[in-house]
Amino acid sequence: MNNTTEHTETTAPDQVLDQAQEPDLVLGHTSADGTTVVGSRKGDGVLAALRGTGVQWRATRDGVLYIPRSRDKAPYRYRIEQAATALRELGFTVSVEIDGTPRDAAQVRADKHEQAERRAEALDGKAARLSAASSAARATVDRISERFAGGQPILVDHYSAPKAFRDRDRMHAKTRQAIDLDQQATTTAWRADAARTTAASLGNPITLARRMATVQTDLRGIDRELAGNVRRHLDGHGNEYMRTVTKPAEGAWRTQLLERQQHLQAELEHSRELYAEHVREGRAWGGTVADIKPGDLVKTHNDWGVVVKVNPTTIVVDTVHMAGLKRPHFEIQDHRPRPAGDDANATAGNTTT
Structure with missing residues (x-):
């Protein structure tokens, strides 16, 4: 386009x-x-x-x-x-x-990484300021409470009672303020950690493969809308009970679809280049699902398991921790064919990493 x-x-x-x-x-x-x-x-x-x-x-x-x-x-x-x-x-x-x-996809990724790092740094600073303010509020409470340190009650009829009541109310207010600020500091620190996780995930091969799968799905949907399609609705017996006809996109909607297609294609091409680099450096699996058979060993989430079933988009594996785990293809990190003569029902508990 x-x-x-x-x-x-x-x-x-x-x-x-x-x-x-x-x-x-x-x-x-x-x-x-x-x-x-x-x-x-x-x-x-x-x-x-x-x-x-x-x-x-x-x-x-x-x-x-x-x-x-x-x-x-x-x-x-x-x-x-x-x-x-x-x-x-x-x-x-x-x-x-x-x-x-669309912009250059490599520049887009670099900008996202830089933005996530800047966000994490800014949130770290905000969390530190909130924590310092909370500590200051607690220090104020400690200072005010010195007059009550010996357990001295408030003498209602004494001339010092009005100030004692004011100090008590200030202590309560400052304590609540310190608690609120501490909670805000904790939440802000979590957000900073999330930003750092985002920055790190941009270079994760599994995250990259998941995004590639999503982009490919979106591109297929755009192709269907551009070309038009007919969808047949079947009942439980396989008989058609309704047919939905979608005409090819026209006008402004077609223009928008073509622009989105262009953006997604640029992202997909760059993602494939990055994933190929991960494969060359041994950080990602470069095989094909067609090579995986039941009884083979696969590594997903840093855990080896025995393949039970291979589906069009997922595999089912038994690991030492759980049986019948379903994993999408893009989460496969490594693959080892079952050695000749081995029992196909071997358990993952005998697998070594």
Whole structure:
């Protein structure tokens, strides 16, 4: 498919713009930036109007509005047209600029890794600040409580009673604050660990193989929509009781499908290159499922097991820990054919790694 690039400028039907006049807002999409709106000002109602379309738009510190998780994806043209219509109804002139060309897949992966590491670092800093604030609140509680250290009760009729009651209330408030801050610090530390896990998983061959399988499934679905298809619905006896006919995609929907197909194909090609590198360096299995037979040994999740059954997309294995485990093909890490003369019913407990 050829790269799809559109640059259009549209105004409200009842307005005619001078060609030299700049639009109030620029609504666009690129792979590098995602779907954005540039030109909005705080309090102009643009963000509320965009969120009124059912999409959770957000704003950067620089005032650029954007759709989360729209970077390095094909433009969602229906959402973009919805946003343009909502903005024009507010009286703004809007320029719509869409570039559906995907970025280099290697650069996309590198940017995701860098973003995950930056997120983990930022969350580590936030967790440290929250923990320090919690410790400070506890220190304040300890300092205030010194007046009650000897078990001195509050003398209700004494002149010191009002201050004692205030100190007691401050201790309760600071204790609650310390607990809340400590819980926030713990949650933030978990989020930092999750970001580090995300960064590490980008180079994991099993994660890569799983993503490749998902992309291939999506591409087959796009091919069916582009070509059209007929689906036969059968009952329990194999008799057809309904037929669903899907016509080939047309117009804007076809354009969007072609753009998404282009993005997915670029990702798949790069993923195959990375997986081939894992295979060459011995970090991933490079065989084919056709070579696996019942009784063979396979390694999944760093655990060896005996193959019981080979299905089109999964295998069933018996391991020393559990029998009848079903694993998808992309989780196979290694394979050893059953030696000639061995009993096909050998158990995984006799397997060595």
